[in-house]
Amino acid sequence: MQLQHSITALRQTLTGRGRVAFVPTMGNLHDGHLTLMRTARQLADTVVASIFVNRLQFGPGEDFERYPRTLEADREKLHAAGVDVLFAPTEKDLYPETQDFFVEPSCLQNLLEGEHRPGHFRGVATVVLKLFNCVQPQLALFGKKDYQQLMLIRAMTRQLNLPIEIIGVDTVRAADGLALSSRNGYLSPTERAEAPQLAQTLQTLKQRLRAEGFTQRAALEQEASATLDARGWQTDYITVRRQSDLQPPEADTEALVILAAARLGSTRLIDNLEV
Numbered sequence: 331m332q333l334q335h336s337i338t339a340l341r342q343t344l345t346g347r348g349r350v351a352f353v354p355t356m357g358n359l360h361d362g363h364l365t366l367m368r369t370a371r372q373l374a375d376t377v378v379a380s381i382f383v384n385r386l387q388f389g390p391g392e393d394f395e396r397y398p399r400t401l402e403a404d405r406e407k408l409h410a411a412g413v414d415v416l417f418a419p420t421e422k423d424l425y426p427e428t429q430d431f432f433v434e435p436s437c438l439q440n441l442l443e444g445e446h447r448p449g450h451f452r453g454v455a456t457v458v459l460k461l462f463n464c465v466q467p468q469l470a471l472f473g474k475k476d477y478q479q480l481m482l483i484r485a486m487t488r489q490l491n492l493p494i495e496i497i498g499v500d501t502v503r504a505a506d507g508l509a510l511s512s513r514n515g516y517l518s519p520t521e522r523a524e525a526p527q528l529a530q531t532l533q534t535l536k537q538r539l540r541a542e543g544f545t546q547r548a549a550l551e552q553e554a555s556a557t558l559d560a561r562g563w564q565t566d567y568i569t570v571r572r573q574s575d576l577q578p579p580e581a582d583t584e585a586l587v588i589l590a591a592a593r594l595g596s597t598r599l600i601d602n603l604e605v
């Protein structure tokens with residue numbers, strides 16, 4: 331596996347490499363990321379991963395400084411997963427001058443994660459477009475755990491006419507149901523034992539929606555949120571939305587997804603479940 335830091339060297343490396351699949355990450359890789367890499371391996375001639383902790387998508391008081399940087403361990407995992415090229419730019423490589431131009435995802439950035447993390451999706455969309463321009467892949471893969479992020483990147487790719495196929499890959503979970511996330515590493519042993527309750531609450535809400543009916547949706551959402559809060563969580567939202575645009579649904583014939591974000595101690599976890 332080749333490691334490139336500069337955009338020029340990356341482009342030289344990728345010349346004449348056939349169909350390129352790209353998996354952008356912020357590093358501290360777990361099996362969720364490696365599943366993306368292995369899926370990419372089956373779909374393309376060349377697999378490129380990137381590792382870049384993007385300051386632009388972190389708000390004030392968020393975990394940019396303490397976000398785990400584990401390049402050496404990540405390199406070994408990527409090599410074992412069959413990745414051909416790792417692009418790991420420094421901030422100077424990717425933002426050599428003050429960034430004055432941004433991708434503004436107007437509708438999605440004020441909803442759910444966007445509402446709770448102002449500026450987050452503008453930072454994500456901007457860096458993903460920059461990374462797409464550096465790598466120029468034919469395919470790019472993202473995890474469904476970041477459901478709203480995946481929707482946003484699909485919309486950006488469509489609306490800006492980028493010639494890239496976006497592939498969403500199912501969330502990978504620990505045996506107890508907790509969705510894998512680099513932020514799980516922040517949890518204390520007691521919090522780690524409690525953390526699967528988030529996925530469990532989504533499952534319960536899904537079952538109750540089926541049993542009690544769509545008209546009970548608002549009450550069931552509130553109960554789910556209260557249940558988590560009573561166990562010591564601080565729930566930002568747990569809500570049933572349309573898969574198509576993440577707006578509140580009007581009929582139970584629409585494809586739905588339940589999305590949740592909640593804080594356990596100082597760690598904010600997100601998860602979702604398609605209905």
Ligand code: PAF
Pocket residue numbers: 354355356382384387454457458476479
């Ligand atoms: O999902 C992530 O790890 C990040 O948001 C991404 C897509 C790599 C952009 O920094």
